[in-house]
Amino acid sequence: MLRTTLACIAALILSTELASAADAVRGEQRFKAMCATCHAVDPAQKKMGPHVKGIVGRKAASLAGASYSPAMKASGWTWDAAKLDQYLADPKKALPGTSMLIGVSNAQDRADIIAYLATLK
Ligand code: HEC
Numbered sequence: 001m002l003r004t005t006l007a008c009i010a011a012l013i014l015s016t017e018l019a020s021a022a023d024a025v026r027g028e029q030r031f032k033a034m035c036a037t038c039h040a041v042d043p044a045q046k047k048m049g050p051h052v053k054g055i056v057g058r059k060a061a062s063l064a065g066a067s068y069s070p071a072m073k074a075s076g077w078t079w080d081a082a083k084l085d086q087y088l089a090d091p092k093k094a095l096p097g098t099s100m101l102i103g104v105s106n107a108q109d110r111a112d113i114i115a116y117l118a119t120l121k
Pocket of ligand 1: 070
Protein backbone atom coordinates (compact mmCIF):
# COMPACT_ATOMS: atom_id res chain seq x y z
CA MET A 1 0.00 0.00 0.00
CA LEU A 2 2.70 2.43 1.04
CA ARG A 3 4.72 1.39 -1.98
CA THR A 4 1.78 2.06 -4.32
CA THR A 5 1.18 5.44 -2.71
CA LEU A 6 4.82 6.37 -3.11
CA ALA A 7 4.83 5.23 -6.72
CA CYS A 8 1.75 7.38 -7.36
CA ILE A 9 3.36 10.40 -5.77
CA ALA A 10 6.53 9.85 -7.79
CA ALA A 11 4.52 9.57 -11.01
CA LEU A 12 2.62 12.70 -10.14
CA ILE A 13 5.77 14.70 -9.45
CA LEU A 14 7.31 13.41 -12.67
CA SER A 15 4.28 14.32 -14.78
CA THR A 16 3.94 17.85 -13.34
CA GLU A 17 7.65 18.34 -13.91
CA LEU A 18 7.32 17.26 -17.51
CA ALA A 19 4.31 19.50 -18.06
CA SER A 20 6.04 22.57 -16.73
CA ALA A 21 9.61 21.83 -17.78
CA ALA A 22 11.20 24.93 -19.22
CA ASP A 23 12.19 24.58 -22.84
CA ALA A 24 15.27 26.58 -23.83
CA VAL A 25 14.71 25.95 -27.55
CA ARG A 26 11.22 27.37 -27.37
CA GLY A 27 12.63 30.11 -25.15
CA GLU A 28 15.05 31.13 -27.89
CA GLN A 29 12.15 31.51 -30.33
CA ARG A 30 10.22 33.56 -27.77
CA PHE A 31 13.31 35.68 -27.07
CA LYS A 32 13.76 36.40 -30.77
CA ALA A 33 10.13 37.40 -31.08
CA MET A 34 9.75 39.38 -27.84
CA CYS A 35 13.14 40.64 -26.68
CA ALA A 36 15.68 40.68 -29.52
CA THR A 37 14.53 44.05 -30.89
CA CYS A 38 16.03 45.65 -27.79
CA HIS A 39 18.48 43.05 -26.43
CA ALA A 40 21.47 41.52 -28.19
CA VAL A 41 23.01 38.24 -27.08
CA ASP A 42 26.33 39.34 -28.56
CA PRO A 43 28.07 41.95 -26.37
CA ALA A 44 29.57 43.57 -29.48
CA GLN A 45 26.12 44.42 -30.80
CA LYS A 46 24.54 47.68 -29.63
CA LYS A 47 20.81 47.80 -29.06
CA MET A 48 18.48 49.98 -27.02
CA GLY A 49 18.61 47.64 -24.02
CA PRO A 50 21.70 46.04 -22.42
CA HIS A 51 23.01 42.79 -23.95
CA VAL A 52 21.96 39.66 -22.09
CA LYS A 53 25.01 37.43 -22.43
CA GLY A 54 25.72 36.03 -18.96
CA ILE A 55 22.62 37.70 -17.56
CA VAL A 56 21.85 34.87 -15.12
CA GLY A 57 24.11 35.59 -12.17
CA ARG A 58 24.91 39.12 -13.36
CA LYS A 59 24.30 42.13 -11.13
CA ALA A 60 21.51 44.39 -12.42
CA ALA A 61 22.64 47.55 -14.21
CA SER A 62 26.25 46.37 -14.21
CA LEU A 63 27.23 46.82 -17.87
CA ALA A 64 29.50 49.76 -18.56
CA GLY A 65 28.19 51.76 -21.49
CA ALA A 66 24.58 50.54 -21.25
CA SER A 67 21.96 53.10 -20.32
CA TYR A 68 20.00 52.18 -17.22
CA SER A 69 17.22 53.91 -15.33
CA PRO A 70 18.03 55.31 -11.87
CA ALA A 71 15.61 52.67 -10.52
CA MET A 72 17.59 49.80 -12.07
CA LYS A 73 20.87 51.25 -10.83
CA ALA A 74 19.47 51.49 -7.30
CA SER A 75 17.81 48.05 -7.33
CA GLY A 76 20.75 46.17 -5.83
CA TRP A 77 19.43 43.08 -7.63
CA THR A 78 21.34 40.12 -8.97
CA TRP A 79 19.60 38.30 -11.81
CA ASP A 80 18.69 34.76 -10.84
CA ALA A 81 15.75 32.81 -12.26
CA ALA A 82 13.34 34.03 -9.57
CA LYS A 83 14.26 37.72 -10.03
CA LEU A 84 14.03 37.44 -13.80
CA ASP A 85 10.62 35.80 -13.49
CA GLN A 86 9.39 38.53 -11.17
CA TYR A 87 10.75 41.37 -13.34
CA LEU A 88 9.65 39.93 -16.67
CA ALA A 89 6.12 39.23 -15.41
CA ASP A 90 5.52 42.95 -14.91
CA PRO A 91 8.62 45.17 -15.07
CA LYS A 92 6.88 48.37 -13.94
CA LYS A 93 5.33 46.65 -10.94
CA ALA A 94 8.52 44.79 -9.96
CA LEU A 95 10.65 47.91 -10.35
CA PRO A 96 8.75 51.20 -10.47
CA GLY A 97 10.69 53.66 -12.63
CA THR A 98 12.27 51.04 -14.89
CA SER A 99 12.65 52.05 -18.51
CA MET A 100 11.70 48.57 -19.77
CA LEU A 101 7.97 48.76 -20.18
CA ILE A 102 6.87 45.49 -21.76
CA GLY A 103 6.54 42.28 -19.75
CA VAL A 104 5.69 38.67 -20.50
CA SER A 105 2.36 37.71 -18.97
CA ASN A 106 2.51 34.00 -19.83
CA ALA A 107 4.36 32.03 -17.11
CA GLN A 108 5.42 29.23 -19.48
CA ASP A 109 6.87 31.79 -21.91
CA ARG A 110 8.81 33.35 -19.04
CA ALA A 111 10.14 29.96 -17.86
CA ASP A 112 11.23 29.09 -21.41
CA ILE A 113 12.88 32.48 -21.99
CA ILE A 114 14.73 32.24 -18.66
CA ALA A 115 15.90 28.69 -19.54
CA TYR A 116 17.26 30.11 -22.80
CA LEU A 117 18.92 33.07 -21.04
CA ALA A 118 20.66 30.60 -18.71
CA THR A 119 22.37 29.04 -21.75
CA LEU A 120 24.00 32.39 -22.69
CA LYS A 121 27.14 32.00 -20.69
C1 HEC B 1 11.32 47.97 -26.16
C2 HEC B 1 12.65 47.49 -25.76
C3 HEC B 1 12.75 46.29 -24.83
C4 HEC B 1 12.16 45.06 -24.98
C5 HEC B 1 11.22 44.58 -26.07
C6 HEC B 1 12.67 44.25 -23.90
N1 HEC B 1 13.52 44.97 -23.11
FE1 HEC B 1 14.56 44.31 -21.49
N2 HEC B 1 15.30 46.16 -21.18
C7 HEC B 1 15.05 47.28 -21.97
C8 HEC B 1 15.64 48.45 -21.36
C9 HEC B 1 15.59 49.87 -21.92
C10 HEC B 1 16.25 48.01 -20.18
C11 HEC B 1 16.94 48.85 -19.10
C12 HEC B 1 15.86 49.01 -18.00
C13 HEC B 1 16.22 49.94 -16.86
O1 HEC B 1 17.38 50.36 -16.75
O2 HEC B 1 15.30 50.24 -16.05
C14 HEC B 1 16.03 46.56 -20.10
C15 HEC B 1 16.54 45.74 -19.09
C16 HEC B 1 16.45 44.39 -19.08
C17 HEC B 1 17.13 43.52 -18.15
C18 HEC B 1 18.12 43.96 -17.07
C19 HEC B 1 19.51 44.01 -17.71
C20 HEC B 1 20.65 44.40 -16.81
O3 HEC B 1 21.78 44.52 -17.33
O4 HEC B 1 20.47 44.58 -15.59
C21 HEC B 1 16.77 42.25 -18.46
C22 HEC B 1 17.21 40.99 -17.77
C23 HEC B 1 15.87 42.32 -19.59
N3 HEC B 1 15.70 43.63 -19.94
C24 HEC B 1 15.30 41.22 -20.20
C25 HEC B 1 14.37 41.30 -21.25
C26 HEC B 1 13.71 40.15 -21.83
C27 HEC B 1 13.96 38.71 -21.43
C28 HEC B 1 12.86 40.64 -22.78
C29 HEC B 1 11.89 39.87 -23.64
C30 HEC B 1 10.85 39.17 -22.93
C31 HEC B 1 13.01 42.07 -22.82
N4 HEC B 1 13.92 42.43 -21.87
C32 HEC B 1 12.34 42.91 -23.69
C33 HEC B 1 14.35 47.28 -23.16
C34 HEC B 1 13.59 46.24 -23.66
